Amino acid sequence: MWTGLAATAVVATGAAVWAILSQPAATSESEAKSAASEAQTLLSAGLMQSQYQDFSGATTTFKRVVALDPHNKIAWYNLGVIAQRDGKKADARAAYDKALKIDPSFDSALFNEALLLKSSEPDRAISLLKRVVAHNSKASTAYLHLGQVLAKKGRDDEAQDAFGRAVAVDPKLLSLVPEPFQDSASPSPSTSQAGTTE
Numbered sequence: 001m002w003t004g005l006a007a008t009a010v011v012a013t014g015a016a017v018w019a020i021l022s023q024p025a026a027t028s029e030s031e032a033k034s035a036a037s038e039a040q041t042l043l044s045a046g047l048m049q050s051q052y053q054d055f056s057g058a059t060t061t062f063k064r065v066v067a068l069d070p071h072n073k074i075a076w077y078n079l080g081v082i083a084q085r086d087g088k089k090a091d092a093r094a095a096y097d098k099a100l101k102i103d104p105s106f107d108s109a110l111f112n113e114a115l116l117l118k119s120s121e122p123d124r125a126i127s128l129l130k131r132v133v134a135h136n137s138k139a140s141t142a143y144l145h146l147g148q149v150l151a152k153k154g155r156d157d158e159a160q161d162a163f164g165r166a167v168a169v170d171p172k173l174l175s176l177v178p179e180p181f182q183d184s185a186s187p188s189p190s191t192s193q194a195g196t197t198e
Contacts, residue, residue, distance in 0.1 A: 035068045035069065036068075036069060038068055039065045039068040039069035039072060039075075042061050042062075042064050042065045042068070043061075043062075043065050043072065043074060043075055045061050046058045046061035046062045046065060046075065046078060047074075047078070049061055050078060050081075050082070055082050055085065055086070058078065058082060059079065059082050062075040062076075062078050062079045062082075063079070066079070066098075071102050072102075073098075073099040073102040073103045073106055073109070074099075076095050076096070076098040076099035076102070076109075077095070077096065077099040077106065077108060077109050077112075079091075079095040080092045080093070080094075080095030080096040080099065080109065080112060080113075081112065083095055084112060084116055089116060092112075092113075092116055093113060093116060093117075096109045096112060096113040096116070097113070100113070105131070105135050107132050107135055107136055107139065107142075110128045110129075110131050110132045111128070111129070111132050111139075111141075111142055111145075113128055114126075114128035114129045114132070114142075114145065115145065118145065118148070118149055122149050122152060122153055123153075125145075125149050126146065126149050126150065126153075129142050129143075129145055129146040129149065130146065133146065133165070137165075137169075138169050139169075140165075140166045140167075140169035140170035140173055141166070141170075141173070143162045143163070143165040143166035143169065144162070144163065144166040144173050144176055144177070146159075146162040147159045147160075147161075147162035147163040147166060147177070147181070148178070150162055151178060151181065156181075159181060160181055160184055160185065163177045163178075163181045163184075163185040164184065164185045166185070167185045167186065174186060
């Protein structure tokens with residue numbers, strides 16, 4: 001009889017321990033959902049602040065987002081955009097790098113970091129821009145900037161190809177192509193029509 005009571009007590013104790021251990025997990029799961037919801041609300045607020053050019057407020061808000069959700073690539077990206085706008089290149093690059101660690105194919109972060117590095121690290125800029133156009137063959141401005149960096153490096157054949165692709169996608173970019181490359185980057189009439197119908 002004592003054995004039966006002891007076994008019941010052990011089972012009851014085991015159930016109590018399980019209930020106690022599972023309770024914090026449920027709480028942390030609900031806290032995680034709450035933090036994710038708060039991060040999403042803050043992200044929307046930060047985007048609105050940016051839209052209304054309250055960059056100081058937006059920076060504070062985006063920092064709160066990444067404190068709640070360190071894997072929020074949009075918040076990291078926007079911190080980079082604001083830092084780049086404010087001339088804080090190191091902060092901008094760090095923010096873009098964090099966004100790219102979360103999503104290595106995040107074209108906006110790849111493109112902006114490439115523009116940030118065009119003069120100081122042209123080889124890195126070329127690599128980033130090539131990643132953008134690999135993901136998006138219609139990225140005409142990425143092709144244009146790629147051509148510009150390649151031309152500055154003396155890689156004229158590659159630059160010509162990039163300029164040609166930029167103009168094929170968007171013929172209006174021809175005026176931005178450096179003069180020595182304009183003739184061969186000019187779209188033929190059939191290429192021009194194909195670019196406008198897509």
